[in-house]
Amino acid sequence: MYKIDKHPILKVPKRETVTFMFNGNEIKGEKGFTIAAALHQAGFPIHSHSIKNRKRSLECGIGKCGACEMLVDGQIKRICITPVDGVKEVREIPHEYTPDVKPANKQESTKVYKTTVAIIGAGPAGLAAREILIDHGVENIVIDNNSTIGGQFNMQTHQFFFFEHEKKFGGMRGFEIASTLAGTNHEGIFLDSTVWDILENKRIAVKNIKTEEIYYVESNYLVIATGAVPFMPTFENDDLPGVYTAAVVQKMMNQEFTLLGKNILTVGAGNIGYLTSYQLMQAGARVKAIIEAMPREGGFPVQANRIKRLGIPIMLGKILVKAIPNENHTGIIGAVIADAKDFKPIPGTEQVIEGIDAINICTGLVPDDQLLIKGNEVFGRNCYGAGDAIRIGEGTSAVFRGKQVAYEILQDAGIRCSYDTYLNISKEYIDSQQHPVRIIEEPFRPSEERRNRKPFVQIDCLYGFACNPCTFACPHGAITKNSTSSVPHIDIEKCVGCMDCVYQCPGLAIFGYNYAKDWLFLPIEYEAQVGAEVYLVDNNGNILGDGVIEKILRKPNKTNVARVKSLNLHGDDMLSARGFIVKSNYPEPIQIKPYEYKPREKIYVCHCDDVSLDEILKTIGNRKFISVDEIKHTTRLGMGACRGKRCIKRLKTTLAPMGIQIVGDATPRGPLSNQVAMGELYPKDIPETYITGINGKKARVEKVSALIAGGGIGGSALFRYMSEARLQPVMLNYGRGASWRNIAGSRTAFSLPEIADIARQNHKILRNSIRFRISATAPSTM
Numbered sequence: 001m002y003k004i005d006k007h008p009i010l011k012v013p014k015r016e017t018v019t020f021m022f023n024g025n026e027i028k029g030e031k032g033f034t035i036a037a038a039l040h041q042a043g044f045p046i047h048s049h050s051i052k053n054r055k056r057s058l059e060c061g062i063g064k065c066g067a068c069e070m071l072v073d074g075q076i077k078r079i080c081i082t083p084v085d086g087v088k089e090v091r092e093i094p095h096e097y098t099p100d101v102k103p104a105n106k107q108e109s110t111k112v113y114k115t116t117v118a119i120i121g122a123g124p125a126g127l128a129a130r131e132i133l134i135d136h137g138v139e140n141i142v143i144d145n146n147s148t149i150g151g152q153f154n155m156q157t158h159q160f161f162f163f164e165h166e167k168k169f170g171g172m173r174g175f176e177i178a179s180t181l182a183g184t185n186h187e188g189i190f191l192d193s194t195v196w197d198i199l200e201n202k203r204i205a206v207k208n209i210k211t212e213e214i215y216y217v218e219s220n221y222l223v224i225a226t227g228a229v230p231f232m233p234t235f236e237n238d239d240l241p242g243v244y245t246a247a248v249v250q251k252m253m254n255q256e257f258t259l260l261g262k263n264i265l266t267v268g269a270g271n272i273g274y275l276t277s278y279q280l281m282q283a284g285a286r287v288k289a290i291i292e293a294m295p296r297e298g299g300f301p302v303q304a305n306r307i308k309r310l311g312i313p314i315m316l317g318k319i320l321v322k323a324i325p326n327e328n329h330t331g332i333i334g335a336v337i338a339d340a341k342d343f344k345p346i347p348g349t350e351q352v353i354e355g356i357d358a359i360n361i362c363t364g365l366v367p368d369d370q371l372l373i374k375g376n377e378v379f380g381r382n383c384y385g386a387g388d389a390i391r392i393g394e395g396t397s398a399v400f401r402g403k404q405v406a407y408e409i410l411q412d413a414g415i416r417c418s419y420d421t422y423l424n425i426s427k428e429y430i431d432s433q434q435h436p437v438r439i440i441e442e443p444f445r446p447s448e449e450r451r452n453r454k455p456f457v458q459i460d461c462l463y464g465f466a467c468n469p470c471t472f473a474c475p476h477g478a479i480t481k482n483s484t485s486s487v488p489h490i491d492i493e494k495c496v497g498c499m500d501c502v503y504q505c506p507g508l509a510i511f512g513y514n515y516a517k518d519w520l521f522l523p524i525e526y527e528a529q530v531g532a533e534v535y536l537v538d539n540n541g542n543i544l545g546d547g548v549i550e551k552i553l554r555k556p557n558k559t560n561v562a563r564v565k566s567l568n569l570h571g572d573d574m575l576s577a578r579g580f581i582v583k584s585n586y587p588e589p590i591q592i593k594p595y596e597y598k599p600r601e602k603i604y605v606c607h608c609d610d611v612s613l614d615e616i617l618k619t620i621g622n623r624k625f626i627s628v629d630e631i632k633h634t635t636r637l638g639m640g641a642c643r644g645k646r647c648i649k650r651l652k653t654t655l656a657p658m659g660i661q662i663v664g665d666a667t668p669r670g671p672l673s674n675q676v677a678m679g680e681l682y683p684k685d686i687p688e689t690y691i692t693g694i695n696g697k698k699a700r701v702e703k704v705s706a707l708i709a710g711g712g713i714g715g716s717a718l719f720r721y722m723s724e725a726r727l728q729p730v731m732l733n734y735g736r737g738a739s740w741r742n743i744a745g746s747r748t749a750f751s752l753p754e755i756a757d758i759a760r761q762n763h764k765i766l767r768n769s770i771r772f773r774i775s776a777t778a779p780s781t782m
Contacts, residue, residue: 001040004257004283008526009157009173009558012257020087029084036061036068036079037256039090045241045260046330047079048092051610055329057241059607059646061248063145063194064229064368066641066675067607069093076675080251081145081209104682109689111215115141115188116696117409118204118217120195120371121225123151124395125387127181128402129223129409134185136410136417139696141217143206145194149186150178151227153395155250157279159506159559160395161300161467163428163484169399171469171504171557175254177395188695196676198222198374202382207676214680216688221409222379224372225402228365228388229645233267234613234654236322236601242332243323246276246362253283261358265335266290267320268362271299271394274307276360281310282526288356289590291318293340300436301463302507305539309579311587312541319345321597323359324352335359336595344657350597353590365392366649370668384408393433396466400429428466431484436463439487445575446492455497455514455521458575459488460539461507473504503559513574518566520577523559524552534580536569544577545569605654606647608640613654620660627663638666641675704730717758 006012015030022044029038036058039045045057047068059067063081070079071091076099079090117133119126122144133140148154156174164170169177182189190206197205204217230245232238244260246268252258264285266277269292277287290307295317297304308314319340323332334354338345367389375383384405387398407422443460450456459470459479466484473479478494479501481487499512499521512521520536528534528549536545546567553561566574581587602612619634620626628648631637637651638644644666652662692699706722708715711733722729 001043001045002259002262002284003041004253004259006527007257008282010175010254010257018084018087020084021089023091027090029087031085032083033256034080035070035072035077035082035084035087035090037252037258038084039079040252040258040260049095050239050604050607051095052604054239054604054610055241056239056607058244058248058252059232059642060229060245061251062229064642065646069641071097075099075677080248099677102677102679104679104684106682106685108684109686110684111213112203112688112690113141113215113217113694114690114692115139115217115219115694116413117141117221117223118143118219119223119225120144120204121151121223121227121387121389122146122149122182122189122191123225123227123387123398124153124177124181125389125398125402125405126151126223126225128399129225129386129406130182130189130402132403132406133409134695136406136415137696138410138413138415139694140188141219141694142189143193143195143204143217144189144191145209147192147210148178149182149189149191150175152247153178153181155247155254156275157254157282158275159469159504159557161465161469161506162396162399163432163466163468167469167472169395170467170472171506173557174395185695195371198371198378200378202379207680212677212680214676220382221413222375222383223386223402223405223409224369224375224383224389225386225398226368226371226389228392229368230361231364231366231649231653232361232646233320233363234603234605234650235320236336236599236603237325237332238323239604239607240323240325240332241330242325242357243359244361246272246360249276249358249360250279253279259283259285261285261356263288263356264358264360265353265356266360266362268292268364269294269297269299269304269314269316270362270364271303272364273360273362274299274303276362277307277312278310280360281312286587287312287360288353289313289315291315291320291337293317293319293343300465300507302461302509305460305578306508308539308541309537309581310541311537311581313590317341319343320359321345321350322601324354331357332359333357336597337592338597342657350595351592352595353592355591366645367392368645370643370645370666373665374668382412391433394466396432397429400425400432404429428484432466434465434485436465437485438462439464439485444490444492450492451513451572452515455499455512455519456492456495457490457497457499457501457510457512457521459490459501459505460509460511460578461487461505463487467506470501470505470510473501475500499553499561502561503553503555503557508559511578512561515571515574518570518574519550520547520564520566520574520580521553522562522564522577522579524562525559528552528562528582533583534564535583535586536564536566536574536577537579537581538576539578541581545573547580549580603654605651606635606637606640608642608647609636611635611637611647616651616655620655624659625661625663628666629664631662632666643669702730704728706730707732709733713755713759716763720761 027042046055048056059065061080063078068080117140119142122142153174159171162170192210193206193208230247264287266273269290318337321338322336324334326333339349372385386401386405403425410417443458464485468481470479471481476494478491480489501510508523532549534547535543536547547564550565551563706727706729708731719731
């Protein structure tokens, strides 16, 4: 494990150093960074030993699975989200450990926040919903267990694809977008807060993981924007330290400045695999190869091209079979791969890749939808899902879905809004999820006369998808794009060769050429020196010629432009060059050897309770169908700290090729996230404190002699008798139900004469009363 001291994109902060004890060792860490980062940088990747005494490390890296729970100053904490600040001692949780009962402060009132909309998740989807709601005057509260807003955007260093009519996010890097999503007003955003359950009567139970305060949020509507958790396929030794999901790799690398390995094998040729491999290279690692079980590349072609231009091979039709451990099982030294068919290894085709110290698993994401399931049970149709919690997609999709959800809430609540805007957002949401479709076969090439007259650019963007920052990049308006399903069009006569579009393309797919001086203008997002000799390469990493870096044009967005002098490519021969590799850094060919593979280790589908695949298959027997609940009851799979977020999907995927189907989904159980200690929910001696008016209208307090809630036959009758007794009652009625229409609305059409007479008398008194109020909205907003 290595500390990242410099980075081409990120500014590495210098912070005060603190120390804590771990297993008799003094560990140094930097304030604001996590315990996990400090331990890994110190060479201690083992955080726990499983039930079967297997050494375990980080699993999700984002505080959702519980694999990294340790005793921090005597309390159970998840070290991947717990900073080192103020920590004295960290140690592993003993197997037979029982936490002490936390003394309850019965004299401290529990806070209950009342609002119209509660949003769980301060990522792009949740904050996009918040923006629309605030614009329409609807109060809301956003809850997130991270210490900053932005969700997964905080871990992304690349420029994002966005299709926008007015430039806002397109071309910005993920961590930059994260800081702007909520604007300058963060009122009503509760950070460091984890939702541990959703209770009856639309009450959301929350715990602040820093202050350990338990509080509640009550709302009329609920939006679940909890994102996703990384998916880890099953293979031999998949629980070894050194085998990490992309979420762990990105979090540790881009937020904690900790590199988990120097020589990496990436598994999964999709956008996540491409981006994390690219970011690993930026952080100083070498990616030996990317393997993919499918016979074709996934993700966006421009993302794949940027990887291949670095000389990183993408090996298709290969599946990971085994991680090879080092002697003491504290890391890995290699991996066994095999040819794949239908996501199954073909026996006898096994090969070994040696010389790696980490495996980067990028095999997709699983919606984190447990709170959505529970929310549907409690809130019914007033519960909405947004972002990756319902469908895995890009940042654009998350933002559009968040806005779409907000408009659906506005419509349901009867709040005036633009339906046309809702329809446009819905269309853009659908368009943003479409896989790129090839529109043109080759990039547009100017005429021969124009190519030789002055510098020009070539846009190697051949697929239509939701991205258009290039149209805002050109100061001369030479680039246009009409829709998400089209490709950029360049008016070559307007192009003056300024090269501004080269560094502002998120896909790094625009390249500049100057025939007269044999210059290429190529985007660069890593360190290289002026004067360095380079190989000029095409989109597949094939060497086309030689060059030398004459100048690096530094740009504010950190995507610089290298002016490379071509030494042996001239004129049109330069047009195939898309990048360069510094000769001294040119990667050595990957060494792959035949391997005689025999399964030696059990595959543990559930890492929380060490439930093996053999144990599950024995339970299933000859059946082809089995329910999730039976699996849980008979094997304990899904009963651990992650609550089944990871293992149930792993099991379904593993059993599918065997023709065995898992029926149903696991019942979500609280605590759904961070654990709640014994004693924290002990009843208080003083009543709860209700707080209203968060980023909305402040509550008006009125003192009354008598208050009647409900304007039906009972409430209106009570109002009548209190009025006759001169008690000056005040009546509140929520909505306009049947009783209200018949009693207070003068529709005294009761078939029973006695009740009709009561209704007439009640209505007469109600009409003469000046202390009568109708509430057509929630009482909390009055």
